[in-house]
Amino acid sequence: MKNLILILFLFLSFILSAQNSVKGKVSAEGAPLPYATVVLVKTQLGTVTDSLGTYNLTNIPKGEYHLKISHTGFKNQQRKIILNDTTTLAFDFDLKADNALDEVVVTGTLKAVNRLESPVPVEVYKPTFFKKNPTANIFEALQNVNGVRPQLNCNVCNTGDIHINGLEGPYTLVLIDGMPIVSGLSTVYGLSGIPNSLLERIEVVKGPASSLYGSEAVGGLINIITKNPKSAPVFAADAFSTSWGEANLDLGFKANLGKVASLLTGVNYFNYSNPIDNNHDNFTDVTLQDRISVFQKLNFNRKNNKLFSMAGRFFYEDRWGGEMQWEKKYRGGSEVYGESIYTKRYEILGSYELPITEKMLFTFSYTDHDQNSVYGNIPYLAQQKIGFGQLTWDKKMSRHDFLFGTALRYQFYNDNTPATPKADKSWIPSLFAQDEIRLSEKHNLLLGMRYDYNNRHGNIFTPRLAHKWKINEKAIFRFNAGTGFRVVNLFTEEHAALTGSRKVEVLEDLQPERSYNANVNFLKKFYTNDGDYIGLETTAWYTYFTNSIIPDYDTDPNKIIYKNLDGHSVTQGVSINLDAVFQNGLKIILGATYMDVAKTENGMKTRQMLTEKFTGTWAISYRLKKLYLDIDYTGNVYGPMRLPTLGDSDPRKDYSPTWSIQNIQFTFNKIKNFEFYAGIKNLLNWTPNKGNPFIIARANDPFDQNVQYNPDGSVMVTPNNPYALTFDPGYVYGPNQGIRSFFGLRYTLK
Template identity: 20%
Template sequence: MLNKSTLGVAIAAALSFSVSAEQSIEHLTVTANKFEQSITDVLASVTVIERSDIEKNNYRDLPSILSNIAGVDIVRNGGFGQNADVFVRGATAKYTLVLVDGVRVSDASSGSVSLTNIPVNSIERVEIVKGARAAIYGSDAVAGVINIITRQATNNTLSATLGTDSYENYQLAGGIVKDAVTFNYNLGYENTDGYDVTGKDPSQPVTKDHDDDGYTNKNIGFNLAYQTENAGVFSLLSQYSEGQGQYDNAWGNDAYDFENYTAKLGWKKSSAIYTQSASVSISQEENIQTGTEEQQVYSTNRVEFEYSGLYTLTNTVDITGGVNFLNEDLSDSSAKSSEEQRDNTALFVGVFYDDDTWLGNAVVRTDDYDFHGRANTYTTALGYRANKYVTLRLSHGTAFRAPSLINAFVTDSQWYAPNSDIKPEESVNNEFGVTIDTQWGRYDIAIFDNKIDNLITNEYDADTGKWVATNIDKVSMQGIELSAEFEGFGFQHNVNLSLLDAKDETTNTDLPRRPSEMFNYTLGKSWGDFDVNLVMQYRSSRPSIYDRELAAYTVFNLSANYQVMDDLSFQARVENITDKDYFTAGIGFAANGELLGYNAAGRQFFVGASYQF
């Protein structure tokens, strides 16, 4: 259950600090509904991480960027290059749609996303939209959407960072604007020897897993745009990364090679009352498990086309709509199925209303996935601006996640049998929120309720002796999120508290790995050309998958920047200042009954320099 006393204390603290704030929070433009809106007009919980935030905190990977957001928890299986699952409002990674410039980047078999392999130097900003968004984005947008917009650097900047475990990172980014052409580029190299990511039983003999687990990432990307006088804007965006990572596995492969890319050709044209856009994109998410003679390949290739339009009907009403076609191809994967490709055709239409006092929107979408039938989803929202400071919002929506081809058509598997009758997972989401946006700061309260039905679970079939994907489970996730951004007592404050009650409705038990309480607090201070940010992260205890509780923990991270001159700056970051020993996921038990897990990195130091030219 949610702790009401904790909630009361948090609200009181936020309100007491607000009277000392000194300046308003900047209004941001976001693309939560696939067209540009002020963040104050979006009737959903939205967080935006700008490039300036990334550089101010000297983040080294994408999971670190996401870990400070209300309602978002990261479950790491070690450090750089290791698997890191994002839990949005208690829902596992496969229920959050991750996009790079609007292009899907998940593995279509498992639904997972290699967050650690998306290089930070390629990121301009990250938009996180929580709640059911399938009516706008389609399958997988059950708990929310994370859209990563790639670099749009204007100054040429060369950066180098060194750190713990022989960490090294070199980046080059910049841009050129000449007449109607804009070109931005980024490239980087990252390497570390890593550390031993799993806990070891001291009573057992030393094996090949008693080693450091290193990581390498090489990446390059560009954004090209051409502005015509009458035909609109044409764009070409592409990102590519490849590398290697090591991990612990006593029974097989213990390393992987990856090669991921996205490319998108786009067009957009606007008039006084109508904006239309079209795009075609290709992407690959490929991971090859190595370390033994028998390698496993996980490969997803996608081709996607979309056309959409936004029509201003009146001063208060906008109408949007479009068509989307998606092809997913798993034929390059080791796991084989009788069907290795599928298409999805989707249509969507929406109405958005805003008369400066009342806001409302309704979006409906229909998706027709090969083999799985049609999925119809919708989202509705109503907002009320009580005055120029306070906005109330109420939303209700549905979402779905399509089964994988492996679930339905796996062949030649020693462990799994197909289920051609498998159905999409479905969800219903409700949210109530209040946003207070004043000259003293920005505050937000969100209360949400998300239920997922027809969950796909592997059930043992005694007749075949294999596991079969089956729609049987139900889960529910309710919670409260409190967020505040303000200035007070000469410092910048960014604080959020999340309270979560996540249940398996089938067994009436708490879902594992979900902390019921999360607290993030960033305290920032600038002295001229020097700035410092101190971050505190608290996670309460939570059950593990091994019927044993994972202990609560608190970690502190520190970042600092010094602008020596206009074109030269120095950066530093210390992670886990107190060298806290903790883990967020278990792996089994030692002989004495102690729970073993994936080790979090201990205290780590990073120092760097950036030069603009």
Template identity: 50%
Template sequence: MKHLLLLIGGLCVAILAQAQSTGKLQGVVRADGKEVPFASVGLKGTTLGTTADEHGHFHLLALPVGTYTVVTSAVGYLTAERNVTISAGQTATLNLTINPNSNALGEVVVSGTLNEVVRGESPVAVELYSPKLFRKNPAVCLFENLAMINGVRPQLNCNVCGTGDIHINGLEGPYTMVLIDGMPLVSSLSTVYGLSGIPSSLIERVEVVKGPASTLYGSEAVGGLINVITKNPAKAPRLSVDVLATSHRDANLDLGIARKIGSASTLLSTSLYHYTQRRDVNEDGFTDVPTQQRVSVFNKWSWTRPEQRVANVAGRYYYEDRFGGQLGWNPTYRGGDSIYGESVYTSRYELLGQYQLPVRGQRIIVSGTFNQHQQNSAYGTTLYRATQRVGFGQLTWARELSIRHSLLAGATYRTTWYDDNTPATASGTEPAQNQPDLIQLPGAFVQDEWRLTPDATLLAGLRYDYNSRHGSILSPRLNYKWGRPDGSRVWRVGLGNGYRVVNLFTEDHAALTGAREVVVPEALKPERSWNVNVNYNRFLPTASGGTITFDASAFYTYFTNKISPDYDTNPNQIVYRNLAGYAVSRGLTLNTEFAFARPLKVMLGVTLLDVFRQERATAEEPSRRVAQVHSPPFSGTWAISYTLQKLGLALDYTGQVSSPMPLPVFPNDSRPSRSPWFALQNVQATHKLREGLELYGGIKNLFNFLPRHVLLRPFDPFDKQVGTDNPQGYTFDTSYNYAPLQGRRVFLGVRYAL
């Protein structure tokens, strides 16, 4: 008993001595006089730190005696530092003030790391675009809006039906992943048409990551990704209306309604587009632009939960009827060989949701999506009917191990079911029967973000996927960021590996014929790519109160096992092989923004590209360099805005310029193999009538630029007279394109938000 009392007494003395040699720190984090919830507070040069509560209050206990630098940060605010002295047995009170970050680097992004992070703090270079940019040259769909982003090129692949995809840094559409709220909803088949049905009334911002992102997002995120972040129903305008019409007689209506119902908030957004005018300015007998009638309905619900935990669910339905072809076509000719037409009926629905588990101190989120895409198309005499269903589930766990160290881990599962009426999904038996394609893709990833110093961050990630057709696939990446705490200067270096599992069953006009057989003579390996990217961001305040921002990147991507379809070796076959060689995409991009103290703002972007593949037809032949079609060596964008405050008037001058680019031509083709230099320029005036109400109008394609002679043999679209007066053996071709076939047009619109 005596020894036990001595032990207890010794422990009490030790605890008392420890208490006398340590102190406490407490306080409140505020910005503009208001508490900042969940701000991060840490002691510089140590692993000691905490997170403020929902009222901005923080407490740090048992701190060794000494003088420290307290670092305070929060999403959307500039990092701040204060010194404090901790005395033995005392509680120091320190009220901290941080300032909102008016710089774009202070905006929150999620695409680079799957975590909400201030853009300036992200180790991965993420470009951020708000609807304000797209309103400088309003368009009826996101596909057209993306033309305003430097290095991103919406490319039309068919001059008749107007289908297209999104190129990033010169790479074709299949290498670009498009997400909605971080979920891969717009997949291979639907990318052709799905981007047309995303109404601008639901877009909060668009995030663009250039370069492989397969470590987090898996297959297809090889060239880069575009993440469309939709509005938070709790913060969306109660009513928003945007009506736009042009002199070409097309009209678009975007309507959004937001309501709060108990602890839930909901946003209902509807987009209607109508265009039935058949224009033929180039007099080739075909519509210059396909007629389109479409409707898109989007509904999102979010719930308010303790500790700002995530809970939302959304759904979207999209229907479109589009036609392109000879002027005299009507639906009775659909699928016939007398008058040529390409008629496409698209029906699609999507469901997505996220839920954060109620685990204290942990950020565990379950998310999932499901979509079904149905296509009913006729391309001349070729009928194409297809259905694709994609299910995706993801579990992520994020944990801050310390103020310097954070971990993200996750598991995913994706299943893709596809069926169509072509030989691609035939069983190969007699009689032929449909055999739908099914791909299972489970995966797991881990990402470790380590703040080496207050100015430097290292990010390492690794992903493992098991494809039911191709087996195991690993995708690593490494990112390093160094920057000043105020975000005025940031360097980023990224090294990443991407992969793409080719889908042989996406829509391809050349494959849509029962006379062609899909041939895969060898076991296809997944395409692999290695990418190095160096990014530099500089933010400079000017003496007159304005700002100048520079964002420059140099990138190099090397591809192996690239898969390309061969339509030429055998006219009755489509042969898929891995490239006997390699492919390269390299270049430089520069984005600049000048915001002057006077009401003038200038945004300029330039991209220099060199995209090619090095291949050999046979082992005996020397390798040859083949330039990537539809990839201009030089392209640029600009947006110049001037505001007349007293008149309530804003003027915008926007445009894109492109250098000559390689085009798909036939041997001895009469059409040039390269496009000319061209620029598409637009002007707009916006008048603010009163709070929330704007009237806008302007001219698109100001100088009336139009491509010439894009169709080959438009007088014989069914190739009935190929052997008559045709020594070169040309056939009808729709793929020669480098700019929209729309001339000058006047537009007028009204925008209202309550």
């Protein structure tokens, strides 16, 4: 009997000793990642990493397996392994943040929720996305976001706005940390002054969001979330230059102020002082700029761990464009044409969570914007001050997740134009409420309502409804419906009149625009056994506008006419986004949007100005691990859009061609903490002047000194003016900057 027991013991010992094991370490961006889940797919074997990020799986029968590593907020990784008798394998994993799907977002509902759990579809873009095509500011960086188009509005001064799904800039609300401080003057002059160095992520909501954010959030909104000092690197530097002579420098560093607070400082400097005239019209192809932006953010450490942060930014820019021989001594005169713009801007914003049991948050901001500009011999001097305060109460009760809030916005605006005989001061108090109801495990319903009072337009109500159906862990269906409104800020629309000969004519007392929107969104995720991932998201939308205020360039080529549309306008379309990550180092982000933006007046439907039928964007990346080299190929394509010509005799094309901007970049990252990158922008060397006799009308006579007029006020045809035109730099729809190379260096100390 003893011999039998001994034989069984020896046999069992042999069996156990023949078992296999797998061990290793899991990290994230080089730092140990505790509590990561480690499993063998389709088995009951698994574990979690310890505080040092290490794991050890033992007693694994021989065979072929897929080892899967996962952690909330990071992309899963899988590896195929083959285990024989008494095999011990070691595998280390470095997880990457899931930039596409598992982000925590706040823009859709004013609550911090996982993007997959939000009933409102929110697109998230992190700095890694924008590094694929480095730019000097966020305005330019948005060119590779599907359905979003940075639109230049002037060939000379290069000011611009942001279009979402074909709607012009005034319909897009741009926020910084949820604060509506980018509007009016800053929408026209300040967008290019937001540096990438302060960026934590950008959240994009397409479609009306007025029930939470009020006026201007009619077409959609862009929320620029700034970095948290606690998670920012100790020091970071990013510098690049282009063959056109552009130079950009981003610096960032953080410091701990004892136990009281942590401080983040960011500095951006951009300079372009190399006049270029490749299209030979004697005008600068790109505006010359000298710009500095300084940003500071303080996060205070409170005993109760409640939020208290303050941030401030100072921005100054000196930009000019015009005739190649222009100098500052000609500023404001009629001898040489130039558009010179001095912009000075202060911003303060903060968040304070009240020291009470209930979750109540007070957010506030104040901006002071001073504009000193001349357009030829026309001065434009303006000041704008915006104050904003908002208090929200986040309350959960049973199946209900409530949000109650009140906000107050003050705006001061004054300029030296006849359109502003006295300073404009307005107050807009608001109340809003939202309830997200958990109907079941798979169904959530969101109901919301906002009330605003405007001293010129009275009471304004904006309701919303959203439904999320979580079909399973890999598929989500969303339906959203609601209304939006926009209180007119005519300065934003009439800026085009400052840079040419067109005069603004307002035919009536303009009433707020109203919109009614519905959209459906479907998200599907696919995973393979090899660890590859494909995400597919598609959205269809329909928005109906009443009281539309659409600038009329057609009735009179010498005027921009404004009135409430006697009819309606509609924007509708469908978009699709594809995000794929493969274990072989290939990453693909593709986007496509088809849209129809039109107005109907007196029974006649016409396509709106500067709205493309379709757009496409892409970012294709491939990593050559052995060479420590990343290759990024990015680009966009835009369909034809109707352009503002100066009448039937204008030889410039009425519609733009289909056009594309494409870029390639190579990044070398073998040296610790350093990245060297270089590439080519605008590979196709495309510019708007191709196929056109000229872009700027009457560039040889910018003060219209040789223009003659008929008795009815129309321009007369003369030998010197065969097309009967006046000076007009407003025929612009894309950047007038051709092919160029760039080289840059990044250093990050974590």
